[in-house]
Amino acid sequence: MNHTMPNISLSNRTNLLDFDTYEYELQEVDRPELFREMFPYTEVPKVAYNYRHVPMNMPENIYITDTSFRDGQQSRAPYTTAQIVDIYKMLHRLGGEKGIIRQTEFFVYSKSDRDALEQCMALGYEFPECTTWIRASKKDFELVRDIGVKETGILVSCSDHHIFNKMGLDRRQALEKYLGVVRECIEAGLRPRCHFEDITRADFYGFVVPFAIELRKLSEESGVPIKIRACDTMGYGIPYTGAALPRSVSGIIYGLQHYAGFTSDMLEWHGHNDFYKGVTNAATAWLYGCGAVNCSLLGIGERTGNVPLEAMVFEYASLKGTLDGMDTRVITEIADYIVNETHYDLPPMTPFVGKSFNVTRAGIHADGLMKDEEIYNIFDTAALLGKPPYVSVSASSGLAGIACWINNYYRLPADKCVDKRDPAVALIKEWVDKEYEGGRVTVISDDELEALTEKYLPQIAGRD
Numbered sequence: 423m424n425h426t427m428p429n430i431s432l433s434n435r436t437n438l439l440d441f442d443t444y445e446y447e448l449q450e451v452d453r454p455e456l457f458r459e460m461f462p463y464t465e466v467p468k469v470a471y472n473y474r475h476v477p478m479n480m481p482e483n484i485y486i487t488d489t490s491f492r493d494g495q496q497s498r499a500p501y502t503t504a505q506i507v508d509i510y511k512m513l514h515r516l517g518g519e520k521g522i523i524r525q526t527e528f529f530v531y532s533k534s535d536r537d538a539l540e541q542c543m544a545l546g547y548e549f550p551e552c553t554t555w556i557r558a559s560k561k562d563f564e565l566v567r568d569i570g571v572k573e574t575g576i577l578v579s580c581s582d583h584h585i586f587n588k589m590g591l592d593r594r595q596a597l598e599k600y601l602g603v604v605r606e607c608i609e610a611g612l613r614p615r616c617h618f619e620d621i622t623r624a625d626f627y628g629f630v631v632p633f634a635i636e637l638r639k640l641s642e643e644s645g646v647p648i649k650i651r652a653c654d655t656m657g658y659g660i661p662y663t664g665a666a667l668p669r670s671v672s673g674i675i676y677g678l679q680h681y682a683g684f685t686s687d688m689l690e691w692h693g694h695n696d697f698y699k700g701v702t703n704a705a706t707a708w709l710y711g712c713g714a715v716n717c718s719l720l721g722i723g724e725r726t727g728n729v730p731l732e733a734m735v736f737e738y739a740s741l742k743g744t745l746d747g748m749d750t751r752v753i754t755e756i757a758d759y760i761v762n763e764t765h766y767d768l769p770p771m772t773p774f775v776g777k778s779f780n781v782t783r784a785g786i787h788a789d790g791l792m793k794d795e796e797i798y799n800i801f802d803t804a805a806l807l808g809k810p811p812y813v814s815v816s817a818s819s820g821l822a823g824i825a826c827w828i829n830n831y832y833r834l835p836a837d838k839c840v841d842k843r844d845p846a847v848a849l850i851k852e853w854v855d856k857e858y859e860g861g862r863v864t865v866i867s868d869d870e871l872e873a874l875t876e877k878y879l880p881q882i883a884g885r886d
Contacts, residue, residue: 446681447632449632455582467697469665473664476672479679480708480710480711483687484712484715484738486735486738487526488525489526490526496724499764500534505763506528507541507545510538512756515749518746522748524551526550539571553572553575556575556576563606563607573614577619580633582629597632601637604637604648616637621653622658627667647688658697659674661702691707693715693716694727695726695727708737717730753775754775780809781814782813798811799811810833817855824851824854827871846878850875854866
């Protein structure tokens with residue numbers, strides 16, 4: 423921290439006079455700062471508090487960016503060229519005319535990935551903009567520039583775990599190396615997007631802010647915008663008010679804005695879900711001034727995965743009060759495509775996209791669903807996702823569950839719905855009860871229920 427004369431300047435964010443007395447400079451250390459009291463490794467990481475509150479400051483415009491073709495491919499078999507192009511087209515439709523899904527990023531190392539990138543760019547969509555993620559080498563810069571990409575991500579690890587223990591550098595050497603790479607990127611005619619890897623274990627004021635200040639100066643000198651992607655690589659981010667750095671999501675975003683001078687449109691959050699906080703941390707980043715959150719479809723990504731893109735679509739609508747033209751029905755198309763075309767094993771309880779996310783099995787719930795689906799359905803899933811609420815029949819479904827299955831499966835209009843007191847429903851329940859009395863443990867399949875309906879309610883089965 424460098425003591426200077428107090429600087430008073432009018433903030434274009436708050437329209438108030440900011441009083442800054444310190445300018446943060448790189449703090450060199452003899453040994454890595456690993457925050458062992460907070461991250462003991464042999465124990466569960468600890469949530470420490472300094473009780474500092476920063477102002478909530480959600481930007482007027484917030485966006486979603488996608489990493490399905492980059493981080494999303496690091497934990498699964500690679501997509502084919504055709505699959506990437508198909509999914510990219512669906513992302514375009516999902517994002518709508520306003521381009522709420524702003525960008526997506528590609529690997530460029532295999533011929534399949536390069537072909538996919540070129541074919542996606544050839545579609546001529548403004549959004550999502552095609553960007554890349556590359557190694558920090560001149561050869562890679564030239565490769566993506568020749569393809570025609572305007573922006574690329576660059577890995578700039580910022581915790582001492584990476585600087586000292588992985589790269590064998592000190593902080594000054596790392597900072598100078600990173601700045602040199604960013605300069606090469608600019609010289610190659612590209613916009614740099616600096617991926618601050620492991621920011622939630624980094625010395626925020628000793629390295630992160632000083633490095634960000636140098637990037638801002640380089641941006642001002644070159645006239646080229648430089649973005650920062652704050653990467654919660656291990657999912658250590660904490661959304662709680664008053665949590666201490668380096669884990670505080672709000673503190674990170676506020677610090678990059680207030681102390682490093684980065685505007686919201688130059689900030690992006692990239693989170694992982696190791697501690698089940700991925701979605702909440704991403705929303706917190708938006709609320710405290712981050713312009714974009716980086717996600718992957720179905721949350722597919724390294725280890726526990728990235729922030730699910732479909733989750734942030736609904737989070738966006740919840741916070742803004744509008745979908746701003748996003749077509750949420752495409753979410754179901756994308757999920758079905760990834761499952762059917764790539765044989766991805768999607769957990770059935772996954773919100774919005776899993777087979778069981780709006781399925782009820784309990785008889786008392788099915789009874790409520792028959793009377794008013796809003797009682798047990800989170801919103802109109804038929805309208806927003808093309809997936810009406812559904813009932814699965816098991817030992818606990820009862821008469822109401824069977825009647826509800828029939829009405830939903832055959833999509834019967836209200837005046838044609840079967841009542842749970844119908845004798846045919848009782849006969850089907852009798853068959854179901856015998857199955858479970860005989861030791862069955864699995865749910866009754868749709869095929870079995872369809873055959874029973876044909877037997878006891880042929881007039882309804884004939885409507886299908």
